[in-house]
Amino acid sequence: MTTVREAPEGTPDAAVLRAAMVRELRDEYNAITSDAVAAAVATVPRHLFAVGEPLKAAYAANNALVIKRDTRGAALSSLSATHIQAVMLEQAGIDPGMRVLEVGSGGYNAALIQELVGASGTVVSVDIDRDIAERARTCLVNAGYGRVEVVLADAEHGVPGHAPYDRIIVTAGACDIPPAWVDQLRESGRIVVPLRLRGLTRSIAFDHDGRDLVSRSYQLSGFVPMQGAGSGEEQLVSVGDGATLRIEDQPRQHFDVDALRNALGSPRLERWSGTTFDLPDEQELFLMTSAPNAVVLQVKQELVDQGRFAPSAARGVPALVSGGTLAYRTKRPNPQTGGYESGVFAHGPEAEVIAEHYVELLRRWARDHFRRGAARIRYLSEAPNAPVPSPGLIAKRHGTVEVSWP
The missing domain is CATH 3.30.310 (TATA-Binding Protein)
Incomplete structure (x- = not known):
């Protein structure tokens, strides 16, 4: 377990607020369902990644914090709410020793992943924005997570130098799933991605079945949009x-x-x-x-x-x-x-x-279909047999999303 380095003036308050946040995420939101994720959230000092924010804001379970905005005031990068980060980590099912690629760097989520993979695992975090990458790197070092590899690159192409990955976790709203992500995933690997589906965003955990990506779960989510070659428009x-x-x-x-x-x-x-x-x-x-x-x-x-x-x-x-x-x-x-x-x-x-x-x-x-998780979502790298658009078929740049309601 990583040794936590608290801000001197906030050590006791931060620890108390962090423990309260874990209880809230377990008992009220049901976002944390495993002891491993609970331990990670209880350990990582989130306030060291929420620089300049009050402790209560840093440890509000469902509070996202904007890190960078564009000239029009739109969010370019944010420290996602711990609620959705915990949900996605539970979807990912990360075990010690795994190699994990995080797409979109904020620092905090990468630190949580480092806790989950342990000393024998590897965490690579990639971001297209130099300011965000440097900020994440600095915050990780200050919080005691300097082993995380932060890479400045367009995530559309993944990070081939560290592949293959057991898990790929995307922390930006993705319009599509680039072939590079699938190519750099182990055969038994999993991608957790906030995928845009006709104006809606769902965090989908996809497993590779040897040919396509097949959903094992999905959750409501919202993220700032992907930048670079993978950006989309409506x-x-x-x-x-x-x-x-x-x-x-x-x-x-x-x-x-x-x-x-x-x-x-x-x-x-x-x-x-x-x-x-x-x-x-x-x-x-x-x-x-x-x-x-x-x-x-x-x-x-x-x-x-x-x-x-x-x-x-x-x-x-x-x-x-x-x-x-x-x-x-x-x-x-x-x-x-x-x-x-x-x-x-x-x-x-x-x-x-x-x-x-x-x-x-x-x-x-x-x-x-009146129940949670009724849909089955499959990502096809090849064109479907039916014409698009058809009920349940969503055309993407690199493939097709097939949504069925059994």
Whole structure:
């Protein structure tokens, strides 16, 4: 076990806060499920990687800290919340002696991995940003984890000089899985990656089955986007002041913007499914992968406050669009469905048709897939037999993601 070096003025408080964070992550979040990850989080002094932050902020279980922003104020790098880091480490299943590649350097997560692999293991952390790499290296040394190898490079190409890896853990939102990552993974290895799927991000643990990558688990997550050759872009279509359609992983589409603007300014049609509103992240994944042309509708909070849109649209919600008609998911209180009921708001001349289609999707999910981990996700390095887009097939730059709902 690594000897912890605390900041002199924070030694007792940091230790107490760290222990409390471990209890919270185990008992309240169920993010920590193994003794190994609990011991790692209890040992690594997170405040030495959260330079300049108050101790309470450093040890808040679900608090991400921005490390660097671009000129527009958007986050380029962050110290991810310990909650999601613990979840991904549990997904990874790291054992002593393993060789691990971390994509995206912050320092803290690499220190946790070093605790897990022990003295006989190897940790390599790669980042494209020189400032972030140097900061991570400095923080690791100051915290007593100088054995971690920090590499300045574009992670699209992996780090071949230290391959093969037993585990690859990606700590940035990835649009795709580069061939280099698969090539540098041991045959029995595992990749844990926050993969973008039509505007949603899920941390997916993929095992290699000898041909493809097959999911063993997935979790809701959010990360700053990948930079460099692996960066992606989404199509943004304004359909009104403060209302935008976000389209990702699909060919660029043409929308009848004027018709959609008119539709969203007209009275809405409401249709209710009679099914419970619960596990919204699972439901969203089903909707976005079962409707080939689903997009994400996002509006400004002020439009929700004015009563023009449901609160779900402010956070970003799966939407179906047909010509000048748009439908999206909402909810309402209904004790008969267990608290809330899923429904649809639709605008435009085909509102009846598109709303009924959406409601049927909601009913199918509630009837057949209402549980955690219902989806099976496979990454295919070769083109699929069916045309893309099709239900459950998402085209990527290097391959195809196949999402099935058995």
